[in-house]
Amino acid sequence: MxxxxxxxxxxxxxxxxxxxxxxxxxxxxxxxxxxxxxxxxxxxxxxxxxxxxxxxxxxxxxxxxxxxxxxxxxxxxxxxxxxxxxxxxxxxxxxxxxxxxxxxxxxxxxxxxxxxxxxxxxxxxxxxxxxxxxxxxxxxxxxxxxxxxxxxxxxxxxxxxxxxxxxxxxPSFVRVGHFEHFASLQNTERLKELADDLIAKHYPDCRNSKIPYLELFKSISSRNATLVAQWQAVGFCHGVLNSDNISALGLTIDYGPFGFLDQFQIDHICNHSDHSGRYAYHRQPQVMHWNMACLASAMLPLIELSHSDEEAQTLLRSALEEFPITYAAAWQKSFRDKLGLHTSEEADIELIERLLQLMHDSRVDYTTLFRSLGNIDKSTLVKDIALRDHFIDRDGIDLWLKDYLTRLAKESLGDEARRTIMNTVNPKYVLRNHLAQHAIELAQQDDFSEVHKLLNILNKPFDEQPENESYSQAPAEHLQSISVSCSS
Structure with a gap:
């Protein structure tokens, strides 16, 4: 290992x-x-x-x-x-x-x-x-x-x-940067050793492929496409998606200036060192795709062991084009699940995107909003839905809720069953920056009790935990601007 x-x-x-x-x-x-x-x-x-x-x-x-x-x-x-x-x-x-x-x-x-x-x-x-x-x-x-x-x-x-x-x-800390390293040295022998080890230990199905190294690339790319879709769905921003911080197993690694979204901003930047916004929330999918292009370039010599340079480039280019398809499918499924939609309709994507735009315009708390959607019954009147109060554009959210209720009516699951399922994908508790900061400040005074408490709460993120209700709430206004840098 x-x-x-x-x-x-x-x-x-x-x-x-x-x-x-x-x-x-x-x-x-x-x-x-x-x-x-x-x-x-x-x-x-x-x-x-x-x-x-x-x-x-x-x-x-x-x-x-x-x-x-x-x-x-x-x-x-x-x-x-x-x-x-x-x-x-x-x-x-x-x-x-x-x-x-x-x-x-x-x-x-x-x-x-x-x-x-x-x-x-x-x-x-x-x-x-x-x-x-x-x-x-x-x-x-x-x-x-x-x-x-x-x-x-x-x-x-x-x-x-x-x-x-x-x-x-x-299981392994091998990352895209390991492939880039030996590719930059034009050391195909080391590249092959690295790829063979990954296939043997972590991607055994690739051995059965006609082109095992191409299949390895596809598998790594697919895992990372699905991973970034999961980040987007839970409102997680990594902060520094450099290619050397990308796992060859599709794991979230190298936690630095990360952050979970509080007030939703589609272009939120969690790392105050990221002056250009390269790693903003809405850019994470395209940056991960870019990193997979770096991996494809690094793995090109392996495909050239069995194919001409032109054929190898064509194969990898085609494989790279699967990333946005895999990402889109995972993203759409995740957000359908978050809305309690277990069948699929083409109009669902517009419904999801309209909600995100309304949330962005009103800076609505991301985690709280999606958790509260489970409280809506199919028979609820729009005027009685409490989450309306979080939106500045009342007409816009009322129209969205009307369309959402119409869409829910097409689902066969009853309200309680749907609510139970939604509450397994929409967490109530995430590691908000102000909670982590409070635990850190106590720890710096040799009081580690809040670190232990947070760990226990976050181990059950989908549970109600009424005794810890305050940990699920959006931060007060003066705590919303905590910034994090690469320094550690």
Whole structure:
């Protein structure tokens, strides 16, 4: 399972650099169960050596030894510009455990840290931990977060902060940037090793294809097309969709300046470093398509092993054209589900787009609005629907609701059955920025209770949880402008 390529041109042996006096900040029971870590009654490992391991201070527990930690080389495009060699600047892959890879983020310098210190700070580590686990509970493919370990060791970013290490788990951390790296070096042998390993471990059906490497590209592209449709449906903005941040398994990885939509803006930018809006909410699908074009270019030499240059380009170009088709189908299904429409009519797309435009014009809270749609019965009168009050254009929303009720009348499911299904796709709880910020501010004062509480709430995002009702509400006006950057 571990990184498939050996040799200094692909990865460097990189032991973590210890941190002083490590302590638990957060721990995911769910992720621990995934990789078979025995837990005590306090939901922490029974083996106390796990704290030392996940802080980077040791390479073994009572039942696990990680003898060959590495940092890998990759390249990529950042904000649309070729950046050359990048690599794991502060991520160290410890090795395999229970068919997953265990990686530490923030465990010290690597050969690819360049001018960086290889460290992560408490603030960004908590955000990544909470969002990784929240996305998993939302049913969206993602890397997992096992734990955050803190230390009072100072780390300098815009201000003086404290260090933390986030333990990440995934079936593989191979990304588009790995393919781009070896393609840029014209190293077809390494490209082939990388592709063969992915096929053997993660895409076995590709072996039965007439052109296995082309089928591998199609599979990676299809997974990422579906992934970005899921992001759009839940209102998630990644923030930095550089090609080196795109998983070869179609997972959400590299949580940085992400954000869930509060007030809906179709062109919302969650990363204040993204001055051009390249990674705005509405541009995520086209940027992911662009990243798949980068992958196609990198995989071209593999197709040329069995086809002429012209034939290989034609095959990959045709395969790349499947991305928007796959995305559109996944997007349309997701939003039909969000509206409780389980049959398909051509006019549904216009209905969805009209609602999104009305939400944009009135800056309606995204998560609350879609959750509240389940409360509408087929017999409800438009004038009695409470969500009308969230819209400035009352005539516009009334007309939409009239058309929506007409459309619901064509559905065979009863109101209760439809509501139950809608409440399994429209979450009540997401990781809103102001909630994460409050948990971070307490954690910076050594109070981790809010991190634990948020984790428990976000583990059940579709449940009502009446005792946590306030966590489902839109942020107050003075909390709506929290901004996040790439700094971590």
């Amino acid at each position: 571990a990184f498939p390529l050996q040799g200094d041109d692909a990865a460097r042996h990189t032991p973590p650099t210890p941190i002083p006096d490590p302590y638990w900040v957060a721990f995911s029971k769910s992720c621990a169960e995934l990789i078979d870590i025995p837990l005590a009654n306090n939901d922490l490992p029974t083996d106390h050596k796990w704290l030392e391991l996940l802080s980077g201070n040791s390479l073994e527990t009572e039942s696990n030894q990680f003898t060959a930690p590495i940092a890998s080389a990759y390249s990529g495009h950042q904000f649309g510009v070729w950046a050359g060699q990048l690599g794991d600047g502060r991520a160290i892959l410890l090795g395999d455990i229970a068919n997953q890879e265990l990686q530490l983020k923030g465990a010290g310098k690597t050969a690819y840290s360049r001018m960086g210190d290889g460290r992560a700070v408490l603030r960004s580590s908590i955000r990544e931990f909470l969002c990784s686990e929240a996305m998993h509970s939302l049913g969206i493919p993602t890397s997992r977060a096992l734990a955050v370990v803190g230390s009072k060791m100072p780390v300098i970013r815009e201000t003086r902060e404290t260090a933390a290490v986030c333990a990440r788990v995934a």
